[in-house]
Amino acid sequence: MKHLGEEVIERQRTLLLDAVKQFVSRGQPYVMMDYPNYQNVGDSAIWLGMAKLLREVTGRLPSFTGYTDYDIKLLGKKAPEGPIFICGGGNFGDVWRGRDDIRYKLMQAYPGRQIVQMPQSIQFRDPENLEFCKRQIAAHGKFHLMTRDHRSFELAKSFDCPVQLLPDTAFGIGKMKPVAADQFHTLYMLRDDREKGLDISEVIKKVEGPVWDWMGAPKDLALRQPQSGFKALARGSWRKYQVRAQHHEDVTARRVNYGIKLLSAGNRIVTDRLHIHIFSVLMNVPHVALDNNYGKVHGYIDAWTSATPLVQKATTPEEVLQAMSRLPYEASGAWYQQSKPLAA
Numbered sequence: 001m002k003h004l005g006e007e008v009i010e011r012q013r014t015l016l017l018d019a020v021k022q023f024v025s026r027g028q029p030y031v032m033m034d035y036p037n038y039q040n041v042g043d044s045a046i047w048l049g050m051a052k053l054l055r056e057v058t059g060r061l062p063s064f065t066g067y068t069d070y071d072i073k074l075l076g077k078k079a080p081e082g083p084i085f086i087c088g089g090g091n092f093g094d095v096w097r098g099r100d101d102i103r104y105k106l107m108q109a110y111p112g113r114q115i116v117q118m119p120q121s122i123q124f125r126d127p128e129n130l131e132f133c134k135r136q137i138a139a140h141g142k143f144h145l146m147t148r149d150h151r152s153f154e155l156a157k158s159f160d161c162p163v164q165l166l167p168d169t170a171f172g173i174g175k176m177k178p179v180a181a182d183q184f185h186t187l188y189m190l191r192d193d194r195e196k197g198l199d200i201s202e203v204i205k206k207v208e209g210p211v212w213d214w215m216g217a218p219k220d221l222a223l224r225q226p227q228s229g230f231k232a233l234a235r236g237s238w239r240k241y242q243v244r245a246q247h248h249e250d251v252t253a254r255r256v257n258y259g260i261k262l263l264s265a266g267n268r269i270v271t272d273r274l275h276i277h278i279f280s281v282l283m284n285v286p287h288v289a290l291d292n293n294y295g296k297v298h299g300y301i302d303a304w305t306s307a308t309p310l311v312q313k314a315t316t317p318e319e320v321l322q323a324m325s326r327l328p329y330e331a332s333g334a335w336y337q338q339s340k341p342l343a344a
Contacts, residue, residue, distance in 0.1 A: 001284075001330060001333055001334070001335065002335060002342075003175060003284045004284060004308055004309055004310045004328065004335060004342070005175075005281040005282065005284060005305075005308045005310050006175065007307070007308075008281060008304070008305050008307055008308045009171060009174065009175060009281065009282060012167035012168075012171040012304060013053075013171055013172060013174060015166055015167055016049075016053050016166060016167055016169060016171060016172055017053060017056065017057060019146065019164065019166050020053050020054060020057045021057055022144075023083045023085075023114060023116055023144070024054065024057055024058050024082070024083060025057070025058070026057070026058060026059050027058060027059060027060060028058055028082060029060075029062075029063045029079065029081050029082035030054060030058060030062050030063065030082040030083050030084075030085060031062055031063055031064045031065070031075055031079045031082060031083070031084045031085065032047075032050065032051065032054070032062045032064075032065045032085050032087070032245070032248075033065070033066055033067065033071070033072075033075070033084055033085070033086050033087070033102065033106060034067055034086050034087040034102050034103075035047060035065055035066060035067040035087065035248050036067075036087065036252070037067055037222075039215060039216060039217040039218075039219065039255070040214075040215060040217075041214045041215075041217055041255050041256065041258060041259035041275065042089075042170070042214075042259075042273060042274065042275025042276070042278075043087070043089055043275075044217075044251070044252035044255035044256055044259075045170040045173060045252070045255075045256050045259070045275055045278070045279070046087055046088050046089050046118075046168060046169050046170050046275075047087050047169075047248070047249075047252045048170075048172075048173055048249060048252040048253055048256055049168075049169040049170045049171060049172030049173045050085065050087060050088065050118055050169040050172060051172075051245075051248075051249045051252070052172045052173060052174075053169060053172040054085065055235075060235065060236060060237075061232060061235055061236075061237055061242045061245045061246060062079075062085075062242070062245045063078070063079035063081075063082060063241065063242065063245075064078050064079035064241045064245070065241070065244060065245040065248045067102065069105065072102070072105050072106060072109050073109070076109070076110065078241050079241070083113075083114040083115070083116055084106060084110065084113065084114065084115045084116070085116045085118055086102070086103060086106065086115065086116065086117045086118060087118060087169075088117070088118035088119040088120050088146065088148065088168060088169050089120060089121075090120065090121040090123075090195075090274065090296055091120070092117070092120040092121065092122045092123075092152075093122050093123040093124045093125075093129070093130075093133075094123075094124050094125055094126055094129040095123050095125065095194065095195070095294075096194075103115075103117065103136075104132075104133075104136045107136050107137070107139070107140035107143060108136070108140075111139070111140055111141060111142075112140070112141055112142055113142060114142050114144070115140065115142065115143050115144070116144045116146070117143065117144065117145045117146060118146055118169050119146040119147060119148035119166045119167060119168055119169060120145075120146065120147060120148060120152065121147070121148055121149055121152050121274075121296045121299070121300070122147060122151075122152040122155050122156060123152075123294050123296075124155075133159075134158065134159055134160065137159050137160055137161050138159075138160035138161075140161075143161045144161060144162050144164075145159060145161050145162070145163045145164070146163075146164045146165075146166045147163065147164070147165055147166070148165070148166060148167060148168050148300060148303070148304075149165075149295075149296065149299035149300050149302070149303050150165065150299065150302065150303055151295060151299050152299075153165040165303070167303075167304050168274070168275075168278060168300065168304075170275060170278050170279075170282075171278070171282070173256065173282065174282070175282055175283075175284075176256075176260055176279065176282040176283045177260075177283070178260065178263070178264040178283050178284075178285070179260060179261055179264045180264070181261060181264040181265045182265060183265060183266075183267055184209050184210055184265055184266055184267065185209065185267050185268065186207050186208070186209035186266065186267070186268055186269075186270065186324070187209055187210060187212065187263070187265055187266025187267075187268070187269050187270070188200075188204060188209055188210065188211040188212070188269075188270045188271070189212055189213060189214065189262075189263070189266075189269055189270070189271040189273060189276045190211055190212075190213060190270075190271065190272055190273075190290075191213060191272055191273055191292070192213065194293075195272075195292040195293055195294070195296070196272070196292070196293060197272055197290060197291050197292050197293045198272065198290045198291070198314075198315070198316070198317070198320075199317075200270070200290065200317050200320055202317050203270075203317050203320045203321060206321070207321070207324065209266075209270075210265075212262060213273075214258070214259050214262055214273075214276070217255045217258045217259075218258070221251060221254040221255055221258060222251045224247055225247075225250065227250065228243060228246045228247040228250045229243050229246070231246050231250070232245070232246040259275075259276075259279055260279070260283065263276065263279055263280065263283060263285060264283070266285065266287075267286075267329075268285070268286045268287060268288075268324065268327055268329075269285055269286075269287040269288070270287065270288045270290070270320065270324075271287060271288070271289060271290065272289075272290035272291065272292055272297060273292075273297070274292070274296055274297045274300055277289045277297060277300070277301065277305070277311060278305075280310060280311070281305055281308060281310055281311065284310065285310065286309075286310050286311075286327040286328050286329065287310065287311055287312075287327070288311075288312050288313075288314050288320055288323040288324060288327065289301060289311050289312070289313050289314070290313075290314055290315075290320070291313075291315065298313055298315075301313060309328050309337060309342065310327075310328065312324075312326050312327055325338070326338060328342060
């Protein structure tokens with residue numbers, strides 16, 4: 001059956017590969033920082049996509065990966081050469097982090113060394129924190145900022161550094177294949193945290209389905225496994241920190257597979273999480289996308305994924321119901337939308 005997101009996916013992967021090639025080439029060393037050492041499946045997908053993109057361009061594992069203060073100090077000794085790539089996502093600003101952000105610590109520790117912030121959504125609530133960020137970037141002198149939506153891009157133009165508008169690195173993973181699972185006609189994947197937006201409890205009463213989230217990926221997915229060492233060796237290295245880099249990649253891959261298993265239960269999905277939207281596109285699953293409370297989800301769709309019929313946006317409970325009726329559906333191996341066949 002035709003993948004309705006294929007063109008969108010390939011376009012974004014190509015843009016990301018071209019962006020990475022600005023900073024590294026075949027065989028060149030590099031560092032990856034801000035590893036997501038927690039159970040968020042979306043952030044794991046961002047890391048995994050970044051790892052795949054960088055390895056595709058360089059043909060090698062990163063010289064060093066990390067996320068702690070100790071790692072920041074250690075990377076200067078263990079990986080003194082090559083650009084430092086910081087994981088993308090939605091934590092640039094002061095919604096989730098403060099002035100102790102790893103970005104600022106890296107800029108302070110390595111002034112003048114190339115630091116590349118992979119695509120981020122930016123949100124500052126306190127103007128003083130925004131000004132602090134600007135000062136840190138200006139003082140560093142070699143910070144390159146990638147944003148993933150138009151609002152963040154316009155904000156970042158006021159920073160003293162090069163700025164690009166680019167897709168989320170989860171698209172570096174490429175197409176995903178759903179797995180066998182018990183099916184629900186409608187699956188709700190909704191957040192319940194400080195970014196929660198629209199309340200659709202009345203919709204759920206009218207169109208029943210399970211309400212899940214994916215923040216609770218099993219902790220044992222992060223356990224070290226001997227296969228990571230064998231993979232690192234097959235990729236040309238048995239050094240301690242490159243084995244750890246392979247371990248970090250393998251952990252994020254296991255969390256991504258956990259997310260795929262969850263989403264495979266939905267014939268259609270309703271979500272307010274950006275990476276459930278992205279997974280749904282990668283998995284070829286029709287879905288309704290709500291926004292979070294500062295425009296991150298719809299901002300991304302407007303910038304990158306609106307061309308696929310797999311997604312319908314909604315801003316009110318009434319629009320959610322209308323959007324459900326507009327979603328494509330599969331019948332006898334073909335796609336239909338509002339009873340009309342989609343082009344093969």
